[in-house]
Amino acid sequence: MDMGIRGREAIVCAASKGLGRGCAEALAGEGVDLVINARTKSELEATAEEIRKTYGVNVTAVAVDVTTEEGRKQVLAACPEPDIIVNNAGGPPPGNFRDWNREDWIKALDANMLTP
Template sequence: MDLGISGRKAIVCASSRGLGRGCAEALAEAGCDLVINGLDPQRLEATAADLRARFDVTVEAVAADMSTLEGQKAVLAACPQPDILVNNNGGPPRRDFRELDREAMIAGVIQNMISPIEMIQQVADGMAERGFGRIVNITSITVRMPIEGLDLSSGARAGLTAFLAGVGRTYTHRNVTINNLLPGKMDTDRLRGGFARAAAQSGASVEEVRAAQAAEIPARRFGTAEEFGQVCAFYCSRQAGYVTGQNILVDGGLYPAAF
């Protein structure tokens, strides 16, 4: 399918690896020129070089922390008039809620709620003026199905979801959509790190933990960054202009509900 976004300019935050990279790859495949972002300059440049080699698009790499105003400024300087914004950021580490002090909670809310809102504040009006905009926020299945130890991440991302539920609808008549993608158990570094932790706690092997967790998913496997990226690209497409304010699960059927 031609997504109708070839030549569009896209910012994909936290995209040197994992789900963010999957989104960057899918948008590059669709013909978008990219600004990608990450904290590790070496890995980021390697990702940019790979995307340039595989796709006929421009790829600019900006090493910056999107949780800071300085980082946001650097990314927007590279792409001041984006047509597409994919908000993404790593979540706080798994931790018992009793161990969270005020500083940690503030940092988590900045990381997973405030920073995406700040980016949207800076790009949404320009998108509306130009008559096209697609904003996708990568949140988490934990917004709907909380997981013990990820309370700060769940709370911050749920706050982002509620904040944007009304805001997004004020831009729809200008062909600007705001949607959220909720990944379930995706085969990423973060998930694999959890296998090792669970194995150490249970005495099972890492492979046993991995197999047991995969068996809980109706798809009987973990999702990939590549297929997640393709879902993201569709919601950035011309065809998805009538879809906004939605929370789209990409979870292999893990969330057990009809609505």
């Protein structure tokens, strides 16, 4: 499918695996250049290289904690005027939501809704 976003720039947070990586690959498949972020540099760099090779787009990896002020500054310095932002900084622990406590929910809301 052509979404008409080829040549755009996107920031995708928590992109070394899981949902963030899936979003990054979907955007790369549409021809979007990426700034991807995660905390673990080795995993992030490996993901960036795989996306570059598979999709032929530019990928910049920024290994920082995006939930911190400094982390956000570094991500935005790599892509100061993004066309697309996928704010994905983790969530409650995997499993049944009935098992999550209030602290789990507050942490997820803070990371994904208040941090930006």
